[in-house]
């Protein structure tokens with residue numbers, strides 16, 4: 001798949017899918033002006049205690065603790081609840097719980113739907129800290145975890161499901177290796193086995209509508225594109241069915257999980273520009289991915305919208321757009337040390353974890369990944385690129401200089 005121009009002619013239109021959210025995101029969560037006028041954005045209200053005019057009034061609020069009424073800041077705050085409404089609408093769900101990080105969104109959701117004696121199936125490509133949570137804390141509380149290949153077909157999935165499988169978790173595309181998963185198939189298998197399907201939908205925010213594909217619980221690291229400016233840590237868990245909301249809301253209250261008002265406010269603000277940021281970042285990333293495929297130093301580009309990427313057909317079937325994060329695998333003969341020297345020498349790409357902000361980043365991925373099924377690992381030196389809002393020609397020039405200087 002080295003002919004970049006060919007992909008341009010026949011490939012998907014990248015960056016336009018995000019435009020369908022532009023109007024919604026620009027208006028969602030805004031203040032309705034009253035007669036005396038009001039600011040466009042809602043104010044931040046910070047608080048722990050909520051005071052009432054009488055004990056009776058307070059107790060009346062307490063009766064709604066599993067809904068969104070407030071008696072205490074740990075149960076949420078007005079900005080958090082506004083953000084929850086926007087995320088629920090964006091994901092096509094009915095209810096959202098915002099929590100203090102994307103990882104907390106994964107762990108709170110797992111704790112809400114698992115109990116001692118249950119079995120959990122994780123995709124081998126799952127976000128590393130989710131794997132660590134399952135093998136650490138969930139194991140200590142009597143939940144058994146095993147890993148299925150992200151591309152498992154029906155027979156392979158069936159072989160991994162046990163009588164006590166209560167949750168099948170999915171993440172699509174997978175962290176670092178970008179396998180797109182067949183979510184409708186996994187949903188059918190999960191529901192047939194009496195299990196629930198939880199999806200980490202961080203990469204696909206908006207571009208993958210989880211509930212139309214059979215997902216029960218959709219998780220987002222709002223830290224990434226929704227907040228979008230590398231200055232917030234926040235997560236969300238969205239469900240559609242009332243019984244899932246009961247279980248999730250109960251877990252959030254029992255765990256004291258909530259989102260700080262300022263972080264929720266910054267995320268609401270970030271969402272206003274998410275469609276235009278993502279349109280640009282997706283386009284630039286796709287252009288760089290196509291160009292990198294044609295470079296002799298590159299063996300393989302892991303970007304779901306490239307026909308050579310595992311799961312391309314599923315991406316085309318189920319997603320309306322791509323985001324700006326992808327992987328690059330160098331040809332054999334380029335050492336890890338040479339790649340690291342190249343990454344260190346880039347001027348416009350920061351070196352760091354996380355993604356979804358306005359700035360470009362790179363991160364080595366070879367050597368540090370854990371997989372139970374070894375065929376999922378990159379063979380050569382590999383790194384991940386998060387494409388920011390810089391001029392794409394400048395980014396290409398920086399990468400060109402880096403690749404030209406690589407020692408073979």
Ligand SMILES: *Cc1c(COP(=O)(O)O)cnc(C)c1O
Nearest residue numbers: 101102103127202221223233234
């Ligand atoms: C970053 C990330 C998380 C965790 O989000 P934090 O807010 O950083 O805790 C979870 N899942 C995926 C896929 C991520 O990329």
